[in-house]
Amino acid sequence: MIMNEEYAIEINDLTKVFAKQTAVDHVSLNVKKGEVFGLLGPNGAGKTTTLRMITTLLKPTSGSIKIFGYDTQKNDKLVRSMFGLTGQYASVDEDISARENLMIFSRLNGLTHSEAKKRTNELLEEFSLQASADKSISNFSGGMRRRLDLAVSLISRPTLIFLDEPTTGLDPRTRTQMWDTIRSLVEQGSTIVLTTQYLEEADELADRIAVIDHGKLVSIGSPAELKAQVGGAKLQLELLNSQDTTKAASLIDDFLHIKTQAKKQTLTAPLEDTKQVTEILNKLQEAAISIVNLSVEQPSMDDVFFALTAGKN
Numbered sequence: 513m514i515m516n517e518e519y520a521i522e523i524n525d526l527t528k529v530f531a532k533q534t535a536v537d538h539v540s541l542n543v544k545k546g547e548v549f550g551l552l553g554p555n556g557a558g559k560t561t562t563l564r565m566i567t568t569l570l571k572p573t574s575g576s577i578k579i580f581g582y583d584t585q586k587n588d589k590l591v592r593s594m595f596g597l598t599g600q601y602a603s604v605d606e607d608i609s610a611r612e613n614l615m616i617f618s619r620l621n622g623l624t625h626s627e628a629k630k631r632t633n634e635l636l637e638e639f640s641l642q643a644s645a646d647k648s649i650s651n652f653s654g655g656m657r658r659r660l661d662l663a664v665s666l667i668s669r670p671t672l673i674f675l676d677e678p679t680t681g682l683d684p685r686t687r688t689q690m691w692d693t694i695r696s697l698v699e700q701g702s703t704i705v706l707t708t709q710y711l712e713e714a715d716e717l718a719d720r721i722a723v724i725d726h727g728k729l730v731s732i733g734s735p736a737e738l739k740a741q742v743g744g745a746k747l748q749l750e751l752l753n754s755q756d757t758t759k760a761a762s763l764i765d766d767f768l769h770i771k772t773q774a775k776k777q778t779l780t781a782p783l784e785d786t787k788q789v790t791e792i793l794n795k796l797q798e799a800a801i802s803i804v805n806l807s808v809e810q811p812s813m814d815d816v817f818f819a820l821t822a823g824k825n
């Protein structure tokens with residue numbers, strides 16, 4: 513079997529049709545080894561369905577998926593031993609403690625009793641769950657519960673980890689802690705695929721993002737590349753005197769070779785490079801035009817998302 517050394521996952525023309533509805537529509541993408549890959553999309557976009565197919569929980573209608581070079585439909589058992597999965601399907605037992613859950617899942621993963629005990633202690637420590645290790649998890653907070661879910665999925669030290677909406681429903685502080693945990697997994701060399709509805713989360717964590725809408729891959733790239741697709745930074749200048757507006761606009765037009773937008777004494781112009789700001793300020797100063805306010809706005813992931821999915825929802 514020829515294995516592509518670069519990719520952890522290769523998805524080719526993947527489609528899932530439920531009854532009449534196409535949940536995933538001819539999606540092709542590759543996930544590189546060692547990267548954090550984000551599947552981003554609104555509710556019902558097809559993220560979970562895609563993840564369930566990659567992780568062999570759901571059979572594709574058509575298309576193929578390879579994990580570390582192995583076809584998931586032909587080698588499902590082998591492939592399943594290659595990754596950890598956590599999120600919407602985690603099935604830890606509510607009535608017993610975190611320690612007992614970790615012990616049970618360790619034994620299910622084939623560890624001996626003493627290995628299971630050792631791994632359980634390591635994971636309780638790594639996920640800061642020692643203090644509550646012996647309490648019933650029905651008393652756990654959402655954040656503790658997520659950490660336990662993640663700990664369970666890491667028992668076998670998988671190098672490929674799937675996280676389905678890892679921070680949905682968590683408060684901002686717990687969400688930040690979860691991000692730190694995810695980053696530390698990346699430092700240890702794991703490849704991570706996560707789904708999220710949060711633009712900010714994708715921006716914070718992902719090396720590359722696939723934007724999915726109505727089952728289709730709308731765009732793929734690094735956060736910076738996606739932002740560049742909707743245009744670069746914008747300069748906004750507020751002039752002291754409104755009678756300078758026309759002159760200032762034409763100075764900037766000549767320099768940037770674009771049409772500056774003017775609204776009263778506020779001018780807005782797209783920038784190719786933020787270094788252009790200094791020269792614009794110099795030119796305005798030479799022309800004795802005073803400004804009272806200046807801002808350079810970078811496009812946000814929100815801008816990207818709305819631009820890419822505009823008119824489709």
Ligand SMILES: Nc1ncnc2c1ncn2[C@@H]1O[C@H](COP(=O)(O)OP(=O)(O)OP(=O)(O)O)[C@@H](O)[C@H]1O
Pocket residue numbers: 530531533534535553554555556557558559560561562709
């Ligand atoms: N088992 C199923 N049977 C029928 N339709 C389904 C099934 N699972 C998902 N769907 C439909 O497929 C579409 C995609 O759903 P999916 O759960 O993959 O979206 P999602 O992007 O993960 O959304 P969310 O953020 O809400 O989890 C939705 O319209 C959903 O109703």
